[in-house]
Amino acid sequence: MADRVGIAMALMIGFCITAPILDVCAKLAATEIPVGQITAARFLVQAALMIPMVWIAGQSLRLPPNTLSLMIARALCLLAATYCFIAAIRIMPIADALAIAFVEPFIILLMGYLVFRDAIGPRRIMACAVGFTGALLVIQPSLAVFGPVAFYPLGTAVTFAAYMILTRGLAPKIGPLPMQAQTAIIASAICLPILYFGNGTSVLDIDPVMPQGIFWIWLLGVGLAAAGSHLMMTYALSMAPASTLAPLHYLEIVTAVAFGYLIFGDFPNWLTWTGIGVIVSSGLYVIFRERQQARLAAMPAAR
Numbered sequence: 001m002a003d004r005v006g007i008a009m010a011l012m013i014g015f016c017i018t019a020p021i022l023d024v025c026a027k028l029a030a031t032e033i034p035v036g037q038i039t040a041a042r043f044l045v046q047a048a049l050m051i052p053m054v055w056i057a058g059q060s061l062r063l064p065p066n067t068l069s070l071m072i073a074r075a076l077c078l079l080a081a082t083y084c085f086i087a088a089i090r091i092m093p094i095a096d097a098l099a100i101a102f103v104e105p106f107i108i109l110l111m112g113y114l115v116f117r118d119a120i121g122p123r124r125i126m127a128c129a130v131g132f133t134g135a136l137l138v139i140q141p142s143l144a145v146f147g148p149v150a151f152y153p154l155g156t157a158v159t160f161a162a163y164m165i166l167t168r169g170l171a172p173k174i175g176p177l178p179m180q181a182q183t184a185i186i187a188s189a190i191c192l193p194i195l196y197f198g199n200g201t202s203v204l205d206i207d208p209v210m211p212q213g214i215f216w217i218w219l220l221g222v223g224l225a226a227a228g229s230h231l232m233m234t235y236a237l238s239m240a241p242a243s244t245l246a247p248l249h250y251l252e253i254v255t256a257v258a259f260g261y262l263i264f265g266d267f268p269n270w271l272t273w274t275g276i277g278v279i280v281s282s283g284l285y286v287i288f289r290e291r292q293q294a295r296l297a298a299m300p301a302a303r
C-alpha cells in the first residue's frame with residue numbers, strides 16, 4: 001500500500017511539472033496561432049495518443065449505455081476550460097492565470113453540495129470565501145494591466161470544476177483510459193467543424209493559419225504535455241485518495257512561476273504572491289477538513 005501511495009505521489013509531482021509545459025507551449029504558439037486552433041491541436045494530439053493506448057491495454061472505446069450525453073458535456077467543459085486558459089495566458093503571465101484558476105477546488109466543493117448533496121460545514125464555506133478573496137487579489141492588478149482577459153481564468157475554474165463533477169459521475173461506469181480517449185475524440189469532433197467554417201472569416205480565434213517552422217513543435221508540445229500530464233494524474237488518483245494527493249497539486253504554481261520567469265521573464269508582484277498565499281492556504285485548509293470529516297465518517301464502521 002505504501003509503495004502505491006509513493007508511486008501515486010511521484011506521478012502527481014510529474015503532473016505538476018508537466019502541466020505547466022503545456023501552458024508554456026500554448027503561450028509560445030499563441031504569438032502566431034489562433035487560440036481555437038491551439039485548443040483543437042491539444043485534443044487532436046491527445047486523441048491520436050490515447051486511442052492506441054486504449055487498444056494496447058485491451059480496453060474498449062465503446063461507451064456504456066446512457067453515458068453519451070454526459071461524455072459530450074464533459075468534453076465541452078474541458079474544451080471551454082482549455083480555451084479560456086489559453087486565451088488568458090496569451091496575454092497574462094502563466095502563474096497569474098493559474099493562481100486565479102486555482103479557485104476551482106472551492107467551486108468543486110460548492111458544486112458537490114448542489115449536485116451530490118455532499119456535506120459542507122460553515123468552516124469550509126468560510127475557507128471558500130477566503131479563497132475567492134485571494135483570487136480577487138490576483139485579478140485586481142491583472143484587470144488593471146490586461147483588462148477583461150483577467151476573468152478568463154475564472155471561466156477555466158468554473159468549467160474545469162464542472163468537468164471534475166461530471167468525471168465523478170462517470171467514473172463508476174467507464175475506465176480512466178477510455179474516458180480520456182473519448183473526451184479527446186468528442187472535443188476534436190467539436191473543434192474541427194468550427195475551424196473549418198471559421199477559415200477565412202477573419203475571426204481571429206477560429207480562423208486557422210498554417211503553422212510555420214517551430215510552431216509545429218509548440219502545437220505538438222501542447223498535445224503531448226496535455227496527454228502525459230492528465231494520464232499521470234488519472235493513474236495517481238487510481239492509486240491513492242484525492243485527499244492525499246491534493247496538497248501536492250499546489251506545486252504546479254511553483255513550477256509555473258519557474259517556467260514563466262525562465263522563459264518569459266514574468267515574476268508575480270507582491271499582491272499576486274499575497275493572493276497565491278491566501279488561495280493555497282484556504283485550499284489546504286479545505287483539504288484538511290475533508291480528511292478530518294472522512295476520518296470521522298469512518299470511525300463507526302471501524303468499531
